[in-house]
Amino acid sequence: MKVKIVSDLGETLVTEELKTCVFKSGSRGHRASFKVGENGTRYQVGIQAVEIGSKPATAPAPAPA
Numbered sequence: 001m002k003v004k005i006v007s008d009l010g011e012t013l014v015t016e017e018l019k020t021c022v023f024k025s026g027s028r029g030h031r032a033s034f035k036v037g038e039n040g041t042r043y044q045v046g047i048q049a050v051e052i053g054s055k056p057a058t059a060p061a062p063a064p065a
Contacts, residue, residue: 001017001018001030001049002015002016002017002018003015003016003018003032003047004016005036005045007038013036013037013038014034014036016032016034016047017032018030018031018032018047018049019031019032023048023050025055026054026055026056027050027051027054027055028050028051028054029048029049029050029051029054030048030049031046031047031048031049032045032046032047033045033046033047
């Protein structure tokens with residue numbers, strides 16, 4: 001999966017590849033972290049895309065005795 005950051009003027013600032021990952025919650029998705037600059041100012045960007053419904057079902061908790 002790729003993401004493109006575009007300025008207000010329609011200029012492409014950066015195109016970045018998102019890496020496939022499994023989050024700590026068990027959900028699957030993609031994420032990326034990168035820096036982008038515009039008009040002499042630099043920004044750090046973090047993106048995550050989580051697949052809806054990808055979290056594995058957990059076993060029900062045992063009933064109290």
